[in-house]
Amino acid sequence: MHQFNVKSLTFYTIAITSVMLVFKVVTAYGESQLKAPKSVFGKYYITLAENLSNCKKNTLVLDIQQSGIFLNASLSSTPSNQEISTHREKNYSLNGKFNNNSFSLSGRVDNARLCNAIPEILQANLVPEGGLSGQITFKDVPKSIKFNAILQKPQEQSTQSFK
CATH class of the missing domain: 1.20.5 (Single alpha-helices involved in coiled-coils or other helix-helix interfaces)
Structure with missing residues (x-):
């Protein structure tokens, strides 16, 4: 030893x-x-302050995926129940970064999904009630359009996905 x-x-x-x-x-x-940054993950129903040209509705859906401070999102017109129930791969074409309760997303969105309007930049801030408030800048629209967004509750998402 x-x-x-x-x-x-x-x-x-x-x-x-x-x-x-x-x-x-x-x-x-x-x-x-x-x-840790606040969670902004989920689907938000966006109501635009003004109607887009060639659009019957002024409601859009912003689907945000979050990984820390990095965000990926897709923006589309309001889906019907049939679209929600189909399983298709999402194209998260908007990218951005979360910073001090606000974020900015930019990227390309299929203009057929948005009444032939192509968004350039979406900027938003968290609202104390749990939603978003901000503005969208479109390529063909001379000024930014303000919006308010409400987070879709998780039980609503799961209920609609099984219809």
């Missing part, structure tokens, strides 16, 4: 204590300073 060397025992004690101390400091910092 080998005898414990005092130098080795001292080295390992200092190394283990140092690792534990660094772990405690990093954990304390993380708990006090790092906060």
Whole structure:
């Protein structure tokens, strides 16, 4: 049997204590300073303040997927129950970043889905009631159109998907 060397025992004690101390400091910092962003994941019914030209309705659906501060979204006209029940792969063509209760999404959207209007940028802020408020800039419309959006409840989503 080998005898414990005092130098080795001292080295390992200092190394283990140092690792534990660094772990405690990093954990304390993380708990006090790092906060997860608010969740904006879900489907939002957008009501535009003004009608788009060539559009019968001024309601759109914004479907947001969230991974931390990064957002992917799709924007389409209000789907019928039949469209909701079909399983088709979503094309999340809008990308953006969540920053201090607001976000901006940009990308391309199929203009046939939006009454032949092509959005360029969608900017929104979280509203205390749980929805969104913001504006959409369209390529062919000279000014931005304001909107309000209401989050669709999860039980509504699951109920409609089984029809």
